[in-house]
Amino acid sequence: MNTAVKLTVGSHTDKGRKPLNQDFHDLRIPDDTLLCTKGAAAALADGISSSEVSQIASQVAVVSFLEDYFSTPETWSVGRAARQVLKATNSWLYAQTRRGPERFDMDKGYVCTFSALVLRGRSVHLFHIGDARIYRLRDGVLEQQTEDHRLRISQSESYLSRAMGMDSQLIIDHAVLSAEAGDIFFLMTDGVYEHLLDGDILQTLQASGDDYDGAAEALVNRALENGSGDNLTLMLLRIDALPEQAIDERYKEVIEKPFAPLLEPRSEFDGYRIVRTLSTTSRSHVYLAVDMQTDTPAVLKTLATELQHDRTQVERFLTEEWIARRVSNAHLLKAYPQQRLRAYLYTVTEYVEGQSLAQWMTDNPRPDLETVRRYAEQIARGLLALHRREMVHQDLRPENILIDATGTLKIIDFGSVKIEGIQETVPEREGTQMPGTAHYSAPEYFLGDTGTPRSDLYSLAAILYRMLSGSSPYGLKVARTKQRSEQKKLKYVPLATEGSGVPVWFDKALRKALDPDPERRYEDVAEFVYDLRxxxxxFLNKSRPPLIERDPVRFWQGVALLLGFALVMVAAQCLGG
Structure with missing residues (x-):
């Protein structure tokens, strides 16, 4: 029985008569494991000529799609996985434009068209935004399978009506076609299809035989000869063999897998040998295991039994590993390489040998300022990697930060991460507790607001404050505030007291990062850690803090002394009278 997809592929791109090629394309045919659950994928993006950064948008759109799509949970359908990845990428592109100098002119921003094809099993999924095109050739008939998203004002004037990065909301065309051996799919930009006839395509393809790279190049050159003045990109995919129908049954088994059971030390489970339980919480069970195939340690995480019927919790649990695969950074927990199909639902990440920051703080109640700075900078690098992907951790606390044997800090536990643009994948938890804990959660969470990068900044500053003082900047008063007016009354307790060793300017930086109003905090985590050094x-130009802030004991001693002196003077006057 044939269970493999076989393809003949080819492609060619050319800047044409323009000084820069703003197109980008790529293809991925994974190994058997991912080929079964995810399929093979090809993607093409076309930048807009009015923008000087559009080629970056094209590359990001294609690379992100091919990387992120294959990292999504295997339980997601093709359509769902592709839509969530594209929406996340669109959110990032749109945000880059809004932060740039041309924030009010999308024609000069990070904008591109996008078309992709995913072949899984015996189905072809098409995803399309913009005016590139996907054609299918079957039985000698060439048919356009996508619709141009272009608004025509006149015969000579038209505008893109949809594109990646054009708007905060993204509308994606998704079509599903049945695949047959011998089908040939073409992905091409307008610089190609506007200058080719169907006869040109069929004759060139027939003359090229199995040399599809040569066919793509010949068609691009023909379009150039016919007067194309745009960038030109063409991709060809011929389906030579498809899996038997049984492959769909195999995929059905994958998406209907049971949740992992409770595991015991020394037991064998799905190719792993369980060593010991690392932690057990109301949300999950975490185990140290060894991959029996590679003898490599790994961490297995299973969802708590009582949450397995909670759709929101299941989605968050499955999304954790995807996040770990999407963002690569030395200060974020990494996903374990997926080398085989799993028989159960669970996640696998790298094993970090060391201790939590919470334990380190217990063992080191009086850290020096330089250590606090170094730790802050490492945590900030991990947060910035998330923020640049339009993600907010939302549960940053010492228990979710590990310190390995080399002194490297890693942020873990992505169960509360908010991914901008795809909230339908990880919906807000109604009727459940807010993300984070009272000591480290930003005040806006207690008002029901969603998290932003400035919320993570607050949590980082709260951790540093606790490292230096052993307490929270506002105690537990933040958790009792339910209105913005109440939060404005919160009083920051300064650290820069006499003999504390904390410079006034350092304390001022902490105070700004811990402001109850997120709009008054630093805009970026990097700006905050820079001010710590x-x-x-x-802050230097501001006057020295009043004595009541620097040394409350001396202040009240002075007040008592003055009152005593005043009483003595009054008594003396009375006696003299």
Missing amino acids: HPNRA
């Missing part, structure tokens, strides 16, 4: 002039 480099005295901010704005």
Whole structure:
């Protein structure tokens, strides 16, 4: 029985008569494991000529799609996985434009068209935004399978009506076609299809035989000869063999897998040998295991039994590993390489040998300022990697930060991460507790607001404050505030007291990061950690904190002394009278 997809592929791209090629394309045919659950994928993006950064948008759109799609949970359908990946990428592109100098002119922003094809099993999924095109050739008939998203004003004037990065919301065309051996699919930009006839395509293809790279190049050159003035990109995919129908049954088994059971030390489970339980919480069970195939340690995480019927919790649980695969950074927990199909639903990540920051803080109640700075900088790098992917951790606390044997800090537990643009994948939890814990959660969470990068900044600053003082900047008062007016009354307790060793300018930086109003905090985590090492002039120019803040004991001693002196003077006057 044939269970493999076989393809003949080819492609060619050319900048044509333009100085820069703003197109980008790529293809991925994975190994058997992912080929079964995810299929093979090809993607093409076309930048807009009015933008000087559109070629970046094209590359990001294609690379992100091919990387992120194959990292999505295997339980997601093709359509769902592709839509979530594209929406996340669109959100990032749109945000880059809004942060740039041309924030009000999308024609000069990070904008591109996008078309992709995913072949899984015996079905072809098409995803399309913009005016590139996908054609199918079957039985000698060439048919356009996508619709151009272009608004025509006149015969000579038209505009893109849809594109990646054009708007915060993305509408994606998704079509599903049945696949047959011998089908040939063409993905091409307008610089190609506007200058080719169907006869040109059929004759060139027939003359090229199995040399599809040569066929693609010949068709691009023909379009150039016919007067194309745009960038030109063409991809060809011929389906030579398809799996038997049984492959769909195999996939059905994959998406209907049971949840992993409770595991015991020394037991064998799905190719792993369980060593010991690392933690057990109301949300999950975490185990140290060894991959019996590679003898490599790994961490297995299973969902708590009582949450397995909670759709929201299941979605969050399955999304954790995808996040670990999407963002690669030395200060974020990495996903374990997926080398085989799993028989159960669970996640696997790298094993970090070391201790939590919470334990380190218990063992080191009086850390020096330089250590606090170094730790802050490492945590900030991990947060920035998330923020640049339009993600907010939302549950940053010492228990979710590990320190390995080399002193490297890694942020773990992505169960509360908010991914901008795809909230339908990880919906807000109604009727459940907010993300994070009272000591480290930003005040806006207690008002029911969603998290932003400034919320993560607050949590980082709260951790540093606790490292230096052993307490929280506002105690537990934040958790009791339910209105913005109440939060404005919160009083920050300064650290820069006499003999504390904390410079005033350092304390001012902490105070700004811990402001109850997120709009008054730093805009970026990087700006905050910079000020922890480099005295901010704005803080240096401010007057020295009043004595009641620097040393409350001495202040009240002075008040008592003055009152005593005043009483003595009054008594003396009375006696003299």
